[in-house]
Each structure stands twice: as C-alpha cells, then as structure tokens.
Amino acid sequence: MKPFDLIKTTDPKHALLQKKEQVQYIAGGTNLVDLMKKNIQVPDTLLDVTEALGHRIDKQGKAVQIGAMARNTTVATDAMILRDFPLIAKAVLAGASPQIRNMASTAGNLLQRTRCPYFYDVTTACNKRKPGSGCSAYEGQNRMSAVVGYSTDCVAVHPSDLCVGLAALDAEVHVFGKDQKKSVIPFEEFHRLPGNTPHLDNNLPEHALITSIEIPENPFDKxxxxxxxxxxxxxxxxxxxxxxxxxxxxxxxxxxxxxxxxxxxxxxxxxxxxxxxxxxxxxxxxxxxxxxxxxxxxxxxxxxxxxxxxxxxxxxxxxxxxxxx
Structure with a gap:
C-alpha cells in the first residue's frame, strides 16, 4: 500500500475546503482500504470525516433522516427503523459481516464501488478503473455481471444491499456542497448507468458530501x-x-x-x-x-x-x- 497522510476534521466546511487532487475522504473505510491495498485508489492524503458528519437517526415530520455516519449496525437495530421501515433493516442485515456492518457508514454504503473481479485486477482492462481501456468482463467471465442497463463499456453491478431497500422506498440523498449550499438528490437519480462513462458511479457533485439519507413515510411497514x-x-x-x-x-x-x-x-x-x-x-x-x-x-x-x-x-x-x- 502506498504511504499516506491522515488528517481528521470535525467541520464539514473544512473537509470540503481540503478536497484536492489525491485527497480522499474516509469514514468507515470498509471499501476504501481494500481499494488502497489493491492500488486501485492511491491517495496521498486521507481526510477522516467521521466526526464531521452526523450519525443520528431522527424523525423529521413524516420522514426519517439517517445521518451519513450512522453505522450499518445502528441502522439495522434502530427501534424506529425496525418499526416503520423494516425493509431497510432486512436489507442491511443481508449485507457483509457483523464486523463490517459495525464499521461501515450509511453514506459510505452508497459510495462503495463494484466488486467486479476485473475492476480489482489491475493487470486487466477495465473502463471503470481506467477509462478507455476496455471492459474485460463483457466477453470474459461475466457470471456476476449485469443483465439489464449495461453497455459494451461496462457490465459491472452495484454491490450494496442497503441501496436496494432505499431505492424501493423512494429515499432521498441530502448533500452539502463546497458553495455551502444544501441540495437533495432523489435516490433513483443518485447512481448512474454505465453508458460510455462507467468510471462515474453516481451523481454526487464534485466537492460535495452526503450529510444524510431521508426515507419518506410509507405504508410498507407490515x-x-x-x-x-x-x-x-x-x-x-x-x-x-x-x-x-x-x-x-x-x-x-x-x-x-x-x-x-x-x-x-x-x-x-x-x-x-x-x-x-x-x-x-x-x-x-x-x-x-x-x-x-x-x-x-x-x-x-x-x-x-x-x-x-x-x-x-x-x-x-x-x-x-x-x-x-
């Protein structure tokens, strides 16, 4: 693994100001550290935002807001989530291992990268890892790959379970940008299809942080x-x-x-x-x-x-x- 500096911040505004080339945010690190070990992402500096973002799960009117840093285990065991949004708890508990759920953050879950084996193998062509290099999976060992919405440039699938539940329940992603403006992205518009730009996983604006996920009240609690x-x-x-x-x-x-x-x-x-x-x-x-x-x-x-x-x-x-x- 390439050596790196670690900076901690408690202020999201400070975190956005620090966002420069080869600076990467780290929260739970359950995906990022793997990518660094494989030399897929090689940041010079890691900016720890665990204390800069909220972790609370609160009722907001007729919706629930889950803080960006709420751990997956916390979400899956929260009394309000279990009562009003049990589909989310079921999805979280289907993912990863207890140890990873204890560390992984809600926002980080949304931003995790594909587990396509060609993406992780730096000796192979992968448009997601190196744009323009080709897609080894398209005519390769594509057992785990997509069956809908793919392109000849990428057949990778998104790995999250939580995100499937959030998509079903019309969640929203709340974002804080470098201009200090808040915005909301409907969950269905947050992740992208590959098209000819598969290296772009989502529509999170550049120099922006996810602050929370909001799930509207719904009749699917039974x-x-x-x-x-x-x-x-x-x-x-x-x-x-x-x-x-x-x-x-x-x-x-x-x-x-x-x-x-x-x-x-x-x-x-x-x-x-x-x-x-x-x-x-x-x-x-x-x-x-x-x-x-x-x-x-x-x-x-x-x-x-x-x-x-x-x-x-x-x-x-x-x-x-x-x-x-």
Whole structure:
C-alpha cells in the first residue's frame, strides 16, 4: 500500500475546503482500504470525516433522516427503523459481516464501488478503473455481471444491499456542497448507468458530501421482504437480490414496491411490475405474472443466463414472503 497522510476534521466546511487532487475522504473505510491495498485508489492524503458528519437517526415530520455516519449496525437495530421501515433493516442485515456492518457508514454504503473481479485486477482492462481501456468482463467471465442497463463499456453491478431497500422506498440523498449550499438528490437519480462513462458511479457533485439519507413515510411497514441469492450464506455479494413490499387491503394489493441488486450498475427498480401488481389479488399466480414481466426483456451475457430464472424465482419468493411476516 502506498504511504499516506491522515488528517481528521470535525467541520464539514473544512473537509470540503481540503478536497484536492489525491485527497480522499474516509469514514468507515470498509471499501476504501481494500481499494488502497489493491492500488486501485492511491491517495496521498486521507481526510477522516467521521466526526464531521452526523450519525443520528431522527424523525423529521413524516420522514426519517439517517445521518451519513450512522453505522450499518445502528441502522439495522434502530427501534424506529425496525418499526416503520423494516425493509431497510432486512436489507442491511443481508449485507457483509457483523464486523463490517459495525464499521461501515450509511453514506459510505452508497459510495462503495463494484466488486467486479476485473475492476480489482489491475493487470486487466477495465473502463471503470481506467477509462478507455476496455471492459474485460463483457466477453470474459461475466457470471456476476449485469443483465439489464449495461453497455459494451461496462457490465459491472452495484454491490450494496442497503441501496436496494432505499431505492424501493423512494429515499432521498441530502448533500452539502463546497458553495455551502444544501441540495437533495432523489435516490433513483443518485447512481448512474454505465453508458460510455462507467468510471462515474453516481451523481454526487464534485466537492460535495452526503450529510444524510431521508426515507419518506410509507405504508410498507407490515408486508415486506428482502431476499438475497448468493453463493454462500454470509459475507457474499448478491447474484440477485429482491426488495419487495406490499400495501394490502385484505388480499388486494393497493401499492407495491420491487427493486433488485446484482442485476445492474445501480439498484434497479421494477416499475412496470409494480404497476401490474396494483389492484390485483395477492396470489401466487399474480406474483408469477409480475416475475415473468420483469424477466421478459432481460439480456443476459455469455455466462450469466442463469440469472433470469434465478431472478424470476427470487421475485416470486420475495413477494410470497411479504404475506408471511
């Protein structure tokens, strides 16, 4: 690992003023340190912002705000999150290991980078790591890669579980910029599709910090599920994952939310399937039709065609689990 300086700050304004070339923010460090070990990111200076950003989880009107530095474990075990937004707790607990959840921050979770093996192998071409070099995964070993929203420049998938839950519940990302102006980015617009600029993971403005995540009040506190299909039961990234939530009146679906991880460069929302479910009866047949609608237009790569049937089954199972909570 390249030697680096470490600076700590307690003031977000000071942190933004310090943002220069080869200066990197560090919070939990659960992803950044890995990238530094692999010489993918080689900052001269790390700026520790753990004491500059909030960590509280507070009710704000009809929404909840989660501070940027709230640890994943804190989020997953918070009484208000468990009561009003249990889908978020379920998503967090599906991710990583207890040790990593104890360190990882909420904002850092949003900013983590792909786990595509070619991204981590500096001897291979990767447009995300080195723009213009090519995508080794496109015609390579792409078992873990995307089945929707990808381009020939990048087929990597976003690794977060928390982000899938946040996408399903229409969260917002609150940002503080160098001009000291606050702004809000709808969660669905925060992460980017690769296009021809896969090195850009998200739409966080340059010289800006995430200060909090806001989740609006919703009726999905009773019937929700998070299903993650992976190679092993713990500390493994998703082959496919599904965040599902239903608002029911008896067996009639008033509203539905469906989002997935492991399928795209960003957490993927299945809006057509959500629209299909509204007004239908919550039955296995209905769930099967919604799942078929989701997988109908997917285009797998050479080695990940199995994800189609896997995703279909995961959607059906997650929706079924929503009825048994």
């Amino acid at each position: 019937n929700c599920a998070y299903l993650k299909v992976r190679d092993r039961d713990s500390y493994s990234f998703a082959l496919v994952s599904v965040a599902a939530a239903l608002h029911l009146d008896g067996d009639r679906i008033i509203d539905a939310r469906l989002a997935s991880g492991g399928v795209a460069h960003k957490p993927w929302r299945w809006r057509d399937a959500e629209q299909f479910l509204r007004g239908k009866s919550a039955t296995a047949a209905t769930f099967g039709e919604a799942a078929r609608l989701i997988v109908g237009d997917l285009k797998p790569l050479t080695h990940n065609g199995f994800k189609i049937d896997m995703l279909k089954g995961a959607v059906e199972t997650a929706l079924g689990q929503c009825l048994h909570v």
